[in-house]
Amino acid sequence: MSKHPIILTQGSFAHKDALLFPYEERGIQFGDGVYEVIRIYEGNPYLMEEHIDRLYRSLAAIRIQINLDKATLIQLLLDLIERNNMSVDGLIYLQVTRGSAVRTHTFPDDVEPNLFAYVESQPRHLDKLENGVHTITLPDERWANCYIKSLNLLPNVLAKQTAAENNCYESILHRDGTVTECGSSNIYLVKDGNIYTHPTTNHILNGCVRMATKRFADNLQIPFIEEAFSLDDINGADEIFLTSSMSEVLPVTQVDGNKVANGEPGLITRQLQEAYYQDAKIEGSKQISR
Numbered sequence: 166m167s168k169h170p171i172i173l174t175q176g177s178f179a180h181k182d183a184l185l186f187p188y189e190e191r192g193i194q195f196g197d198g199v200y201e202v203i204r205i206y207e208g209n210p211y212l213m214e215e216h217i218d219r220l221y222r223s224l225a226a227i228r229i230q231i232n233l234d235k236a237t238l239i240q241l242l243l244d245l246i247e248r249n250n251m252s253v254d255g256l257i258y259l260q261v262t263r264g265s266a267v268r269t270h271t272f273p274d275d276v277e278p279n280l281f282a283y284v285e286s287q288p289r290h291l292d293k294l295e296n297g298v299h300t301i302t303l304p305d306e307r308w309a310n311c312y313i314k315s316l317n318l319l320p321n322v323l324a325k326q327t328a329a330e331n332n333c334y335e336s337i338l339h340r341d342g343t344v345t346e347c348g349s350s351n352i353y354l355v356k357d358g359n360i361y362t363h364p365t366t367n368h369i370l371n372g373c374v375r376m377a378t379k380r381f382a383d384n385l386q387i388p389f390i391e392e393a394f395s396l397d398d399i400n401g402a403d404e405i406f407l408t409s410s411m412s413e414v415l416p417v418t419q420v421d422g423n424k425v426a427n428g429e430p431g432l433i434t435r436q437l438q439e440a441y442y443q444d445a446k447i448e449g450s451k452q453i454s455r
């Protein structure tokens with residue numbers, strides 16, 4: 166039984182057991198929809214506006230229109246947190262699909278999008294934030310429009326599963342040797358004091374924490390160079406880290422079984438973690454539990 170049983174469905178609130186979709190639902194049958202995962206710290210959402218802006222960009226990209234403006238949706242999500250008395254660390258999962266209709270590939274006429282959102286508790290990865298994580302490299306087998314936060318996550322699911330089966334936290338994805346991003350995070354390489362990361366083309370999701378990280382780097386006057394790096398560059402990296410709403414700024418200490426530099430989280434990664442904690446108004450990674 167969830168401690169947070171109230172969900173947002175279309176524009177109103179209900180108990181989660183009341184949320185029933187027919188089997189002919191475009192998200193279920195085609196993955197015809199988009200989603201967001203928003204971090205909550207002690208009941209407060211982090212980077213909410215960035216997530217909602219991206220949701221509307223994803224919706225526009227797949228030509229779904231919802232009858233809610235951004236401000237109303239944000240207020241509904243804040244109400245969702247409040248109605249669930251959510252005061253711990255957690256997340257908001259928000260999904261919009263094209264709707265429920267008789268199965269046909271083309272867009273159905275007069276279909277109403279299905280929107281739902283729920284909150285769930287989710288502790289921070291304190292141990293990983295402190296000590297770093299291991300990763301493996303895999304070919305990026307996704308489609309050409311990864312900037313859309315689409316429900317179609319099968320390549321990501323398979324990549325993350327392969328990582329897990331190899332005792333790794335993340336899969337570093339590459340297209341013909343060019344590193345794009347990870348199964349569910351963005352990735353960065355530090356060399357000679359510069360941060361390198363894939364530019365925001367169609368081949369990556371423009372992460373909300375990536376946007377924040379760019380801001381932190383600018384404030385810290387650390388060059389943030391939006392140029393892709395290659396698998397070969399990883400061998401000579403001074404630091405590697407990844408970012409996402411659930412992973413924050415996470416040091417990568419091993420790639421494919423090889424240590425990154427001396428195998429310890431690097432100094433620039435630590436500076437960016439500090440900037441993140443200040444921005445999100447949370448404490449650092451050494452804290453035991455909350």
Ligand SMILES: Cc1ncc(COP(=O)(O)O)c(C=O)c1O
Nearest residue numbers: 349350351370372373374409410
């Ligand atoms: C493929 C992919 N890239 C990057 C990210 C990071 O995005 P954000 O920082 O908005 O959480 C995610 C998050 O889930 C993701 O799935």
